Amino acid sequence: MPNLKDLKTRIDSVKSTQKITSAMKLVAAAKLRRAQEMAEASRPYSTSMNDVIASLAAKSDASSAPALLVGRPEVKTHLLVIVSADKGLCGGFNAFITRAARQVIAEKEAAGQKVLVYIVGRKSADALGSEIADKTFARVEGVQGTNVEFGDAESIAQKMIDGFEAGSFDAVSMLYNKFVSVIKQDVTHQSLIPAEVGEAEDDTADAGAVASYEYEPDEEEILKSLLPRNVATQVFSALLESSASELAARMTAMDNATRNAGDMIDRLTLVYNRTRQANITKELIEIISGAEAL
Amino acid sequence: MAETTQFELVTPARVLVQQDVEMVTIPGSEGLFGVLPRHAPVLANLKQGRVDIYENGAVTSSFMIDGGLADVTGEKVVILAQRAEDLNKVSAEELSARAANASEAEAAFLSAVSDAIA
Numbered sequence: 001m002p003n004l005k006d007l008k009t010r011i012d013s014v015k016s017t018q019k020i021t022s023a024m025k026l027v028a029a030a031k032l033r034r035a036q037e038m039a040e041a042s043r044p045y046s047t048s049m050n051d052v053i054a055s056l057a058a059k060s061d062a063s064s065a066p067a068l069l070v071g072r073p074e075v076k077t078h079l080l081v082i083v084s085a086d087k088g089l090c091g092g093f094n095a096f097i098t099r100a101a102r103q104v105i106a107e108k109e110a111a112g113q114k115v116l117v118y119i120v121g122r123k124s125a126d127a128l129g130s131e132i133a134d135k136t137f138a139r140v141e142g143v144q145g146t147n148v149e150f151g152d153a154e155s156i157a158q159k160m161i162d163g164f165e166a167g168s169f170d171a172v173s174m175l176y177n178k179f180v181s182v183i184k185q186d187v188t189h190q191s192l193i194p195a196e197v198g199e200a201e202d203d204t205a206d207a208g209a210v211a212s213y214e215y216e217p218d219e220e221e222i223l224k225s226l227l228p229r230n231v232a233t234q235v236f237s238a239l240l241e242s243s244a245s246e247l248a249a250r251m252t253a254m255d256n257a258t259r260n261a262g263d264m265i266d267r268l269t270l271v272y273n274r275t276r277q278a279n280i281t282k283e284l285i286e287i288i289s290g291a292e293a294l
Numbered sequence: 295m296a297e298t299t300q301f302e303l304v305t306p307a308r309v310l311v312q313q314d315v316e317m318v319t320i321p322g323s324e325g326l327f328g329v330l331p332r333h334a335p336v337l338a339n340l341k342q343g344r345v346d347i348y349e350n351g352a353v354t355s356s357f358m359i360d361g362g363l364a365d366v367t368g369e370k371v372v373i374l375a376q377r378a379e380d381l382n383k384v385s386a387e388e389l390s391a392r393a394a395n396a397s398e399a400e401a402a403f404l405s406a407v408s409d410a411i412a
Contacts, residue, residue, distance in 0.1 A: 041308040048304060048374055052337065052365060150306040150376065151397040216324050216338035225339055226363060229376065236306050 004279065007272040011265060018261035024089070025254035032182070032247040034146045039179060039240040046233050053230055054197045056223050064220075068161070068227040071194030077114040077169040079137055079160065080104055081192070083176035083238055084124035085246045086144050091253035093177060093185070093246055094123040100175055100187045101128065105135075116169055120156065120239070137163065144243050153236035161228050164193055172231075176238040177245035183252055185245035190238070192231055296350070299331040300370045303345065303357060305378050310357070317348040318371055320364050329371050336366040342406060344381070345373065356381040358410050360403040379407045386411065 057069060084097045101117070101124060108115045116137040119125045121144060125132070138159055143152040160172055172193040177185040190196055215222060298314040319328045321343025345357045362375035377400065379389075386408050393404040 038307070042306055044302075044309050045304045045306045045374060048365065048372055049363075052363065052374075056337075151400045153306075154376070154399065155397060213335045213337050216322055216336060219337075221323075222337060222339050222363070232376075233306055 002271060002275055004272065004275055007268060007275065011268045011272060014261050014264050014268065018258055018265065021254045021257040021261060025251055025258060028247045028251040028254060031146050032244060032251055035240065035244040035247050036179070038146065038148070039237070039244050042237055042240055046237050049226070049230055049233050050198050053195065053223070053226060056219055056226070057195075057197050060219065060223060066220075066224055066227060068164070068193055068231070069195050069197075069223065072170040075113055075170040077116060077171075078108045079116045079118055079163065079169040079172045080108075081118040081120060081156075081160070081172065081174040081176075081235075082124045082128075083174065083242045084119075084121035085242075086122045086141055087246075088123060089253065090246055090250035091256075093249035094127060096185075096187050097175060097177060098124050098127040100189065102131070104173075104175065104189060105131075118156075118160065121242075137168070143239055144246060146243065148236070148239045148243055150232070150236050153239055154232045157228065157232035157235050160192070161231060174235070174238055176242045177249075179241045179244040179248060182248045185249060188241075190234070192234055195227060195230060297331040299329065299333070301347065302370070302372045303359075303378055304372065304374050306376065310378050310380070311347075311355075313347075315347045315349060315371075316351075319344075319346045319348070320371075320373065321345070321359070322364070329366055332368050333366050333371075335368065336364070338364045338366070340364055340373070340375070342403070344410060345378075356410075358403075358407045360399075360406075377403050379404075381407070381411050384411065 053069075057065070060069075080101065082097060082101045084094050088094065105115045105117075115135055117128075117132050117135050118137050119132070119139040120141075122141050125136075125139060140152075140156060143156075163169060164172065171191070173189060173191045175187065175189050178188040180186055296316050298316055299318075301311065301313055301315040301318050302309060303311040317328055317330050319326055320338070321341055323339040323341050326343070327338075340359065340362045342360050343358070345359055346353045347355045347357075358379045358381055359373065359375035360377040362373055365372040365374070384407065389404050389408045393401045396404060
């Protein structure tokens with residue numbers, strides 16, 4: 001029979017855990033709103049940038065196009081950027097990224113490529129541990145949450161471009177959690193070099209209008225200065241998406257934890273009350289049988 | 295009311311300005327140029343400099359941008375800038391406070407901004 005005092009301590013400890021998880025849920029929810037706003041506010045820039053690059057890319061001929069746009073013909077080494085969180089307690093968020101990273105690394109290696117990784121965020125590095133010890137190209141932490149700035153993305157992108165130009169790797173792709181909704185985040189694998197250029201969304205830019213553009217200084221120069229900036233923009237929006245996803249995942253996880261703690265408290269309270277009642281009954285029986293024996 | 299053109303100044307973090315303007319001057323990599331309504335379509339690289347918005351023949355607001363791209367069509371001007379500051383809304387103290395814990399590129403831009411408002 002469980003001891004009443006032990007039960008009481010357990011109930012109290014679960015209650016204080018529940019307080020923590022419900023506070024974390026509220027904090028995550030408040031931050032999520034900001035992160036979502038930031039992700040939305042960044043969209044006009046990346047959309048316009050994509051439109052311009054798409055229209056320039058459609059016109060430039062493949063043989064002379066910059067390597068950042070079309071990539072190198074032979075890929076010997078691949079750089080994989082893994083964006084995870086710095087903190088845990090957010091459900092499967094980090095585990096999904098880590099699993100996807102393992103899979104991509106295995107695929108690339110099966111195709112005979114060497115893989116380097118660029119770790120953004122602490123958790124995936126912890127999880128991958130020694131697997132990536134000899135593959136790490138660079139690491140960066142503290143670029144999560146609601147204080148992501150474009151400067152952070154810029155410095156990450158700059159490091160990639162420097163490495164690409166120095167020939168350390170021939171292609172770059174990025175793994176991150178894309179924010180779909182509060183209960184859904186998708187692990188996304190996106191190519192950065194060569195650039196993944198979507199269709200131009202701006203349908204007012206029909207062929208005739210594009211042809212009459214004047215370029216200053218010229219198309220090639222613009223494309224050349226635009227592509228590194230595009231890499232930074234992509235990294236920036238991935239960081240924002242990942243932050244929003246992390247907070248959403250944490251909110252959901254903490255909501256579940258709070259509910260589970262509630263269930264546990266109910267169950268423990270039931271056991272506690274039964275035990276208390278049993279003890280009282282036992283004492284009564286002892287008194288009555290004692291009295292009868294007289 | 296004079297004819298106007300739609301103007302947008304967009305940074306990676308947000309849309310900074312979105313309004314109708316009479317004229318806007320833009321620091322192109324080949325030199326400063328002004329855009330009036332029905333300007334010929336131009337795609338131009340920009341360098342660090344001032345963007346001035348004119349209404350009724352006078353400058354109504356000014357921005358400092360840190361390079362970028364201008365996409366000009368007959369009815370619309372879109373500037374994509376990595377960084378931009380509204381020169382009428384920032385103070386020197388605020389800028390130096392932000393420059394203290396900014397990256398090198400950011401700090402260089404912020405000091406250019408404080409030179410411009412001085």
